[in-house]
Amino acid sequence: MLPNVTLTPAAAKFIQRVLRFSGLPPTAGFRLLVSPGGCSGYSSEFSAEAALQDGEQLLEVQGLRFFLPAQSRLLLDGATIDFVETPTQSGLSFSHPGQSSCACSSAESTAPGAAAGVTKIDVGTIARGRPASAALAS
Numbered sequence: 345m346l347p348n349v350t351l352t353p354a355a356a357k358f359i360q361r362v363l364r365f366s367g368l369p370p371t372a373g374f375r376l377l378v379s380p381g382g383c384s385g386y387s388s389e390f391s392a393e394a395a396l397q398d399g400e401q402l403l404e405v406q407g408l409r410f411f412l413p414a415q416s417r418l419l420l421d422g423a424t425i426d427f428v429e430t431p432t433q434s435g436l437s438f439s440h441p442g443q444s445s446c447a448c449s450s451a452e453s454t455a456p457g458a459a460a461g462v463t464k465i466d467v468g469t470i471a472r473g474r475p476a477s478a479a480l481a482s
Contacts, residue, residue, distance in 0.1 A: 346412075349405050351408070352424065356408060362390070362392050368392055368394050373408075374391075374410050377416055423438050424438070
């Protein structure tokens with residue numbers, strides 16, 4: 345079963361950039377590995393990949409191809425994926441309607457409207473406007 349996932353415009357733009365600057369063919373996809381992250385919600389890893397791996401299924405959302413393993417499909421069902429950028433962090437965030445956040449003192453605070461579980465990334469590595477090969481050369 346494929347999950348019902350909603351992408352915000354910011355998340356769609358971010359994922360499009362990752363895929364565009366990956367240097368992979370247009371049939372490439374966004375591999376998204378999501379796992380429970382305790383009090384902070386979800387943690388995730390992602391990469392641009394040329395093809396599905398064994399055990400993954402293809403999910404297309406807003407014309408974007410996602411390569412999802414079984415655990416990610418279960419955790420993402422009903423989720424909204426957003427891209428959050430603040431002065432101290434940037435990355436994907438995941439939220440489910442009606443899900444309350446943890447109130448323990450060890451939980452990291454997040455930006456208003458952002459779900460816990462933001463995956464920190466260096467947005468500069470996406471080469472803002474330049475193909476990945478040009479970014480490596482500079």
